[in-house]
Amino acid sequence: MPSAPRAARSSGVHFLATPAIAAQLVQSCAIGGDDLVLEIGAGQGALTGHLAATGARILAVERDDHFVRRLHNRFRDRPNLRIVHADAREISLPRRRFFVVANLPYALSTTLFRRLLSPHTALHRAAVIVEWGFAKRVCATVPRQLEQAWWASRFDLELVSRIGSRHFSPPPRVDSAHLVIRRKPFPRSAERALWTVLSAAYRQPAAPAHTLFDRRALRRAEIRPNEINADISPDRWARLARDLSPGRPWPALPKRLRP
Structure with missing residues (x-):
């Protein structure tokens, strides 16, 4: 060979x-x-x-x-x-x-x-x-x-x-x-919100979503308030981030994610 x-x-x-x-x-x-x-x-x-x-x-x-x-x-x-x-x-x-x-x-x-x-x-x-x-x-x-x-x-x-x-x-x-x-058609203006939302959810995977986020916002993102964070798909977290993003100051992305 x-x-x-x-x-x-x-x-x-x-x-x-x-x-x-x-x-x-x-x-x-x-x-x-x-x-x-x-x-x-x-x-x-x-x-x-x-x-x-x-x-x-x-x-x-x-x-x-x-x-x-x-x-x-x-x-x-x-x-x-x-x-x-x-x-x-x-x-x-x-x-x-x-x-x-x-x-x-x-x-x-x-x-x-x-x-x-x-x-x-x-x-x-x-x-x-x-x-x-x-x-x-x-x-x-x-x-x-x-x-x-x-x-x-x-x-x-x-x-x-x-x-x-x-x-x-x-x-x-x-x-x-x-x-x-x-x-995906995800707005870059919402990326800070998305990273913050995901980071919070992944820090507490066994917690219900309502312990971190507003119940009404969760329902708008098709997330049940009592649903465990570890069971929620990225698409639904992204919907939540888009909903929460406007009009709020969000932390900067980590340095490793910046251009």
Whole structure:
């Protein structure tokens, strides 16, 4: 059996090896010719060719020198494709509306989600491959962690399908997931209120909602006043935050959430 590519051996990257899955991932992002698309970790180009064929403007980010050279040679005739030699954890994200299509390294999924789903991101939609367990956690109806609820209250996270390890080279020890992310129409003016509401609820998960918030406001958000905080979905907390937001001074977002 041939050895795994050096980037995979050194950083735990598992390259997508089934073209049909790559095509499905790109198609699920619904990219148009005028769109700006960020591909994170272009690697050997399994997704890059499918993305370039959409006619959209593609920024294919890759940090490994070897793969950058190969990508340049392979896609030199694609005028809508730019190879960006950089680390996706450090590059400046586009200020205009953009899409993301990527096979994310397992170890970097949380870090990259924090960047892409931050309050000031211009991300519109994404289709990504992540580790199966990670996908199950972030797509839970009621996430267990505050950060995951923060993501889910502002973005729709849909677990599309499970992807077996055999579709990657080298194959990982666990399965992966095809995940689609769509921005929700949540006003940025209410984000401080949302973070405050979620933080209060997640500090006291076993408490009834009425111990923290006004009963009438809870009912307007379709939350029963006696309902336990741990049973309330991010969507309903977001409705409450939108209702409470106007006309009140809310604490600033934590530094890690600021641009």
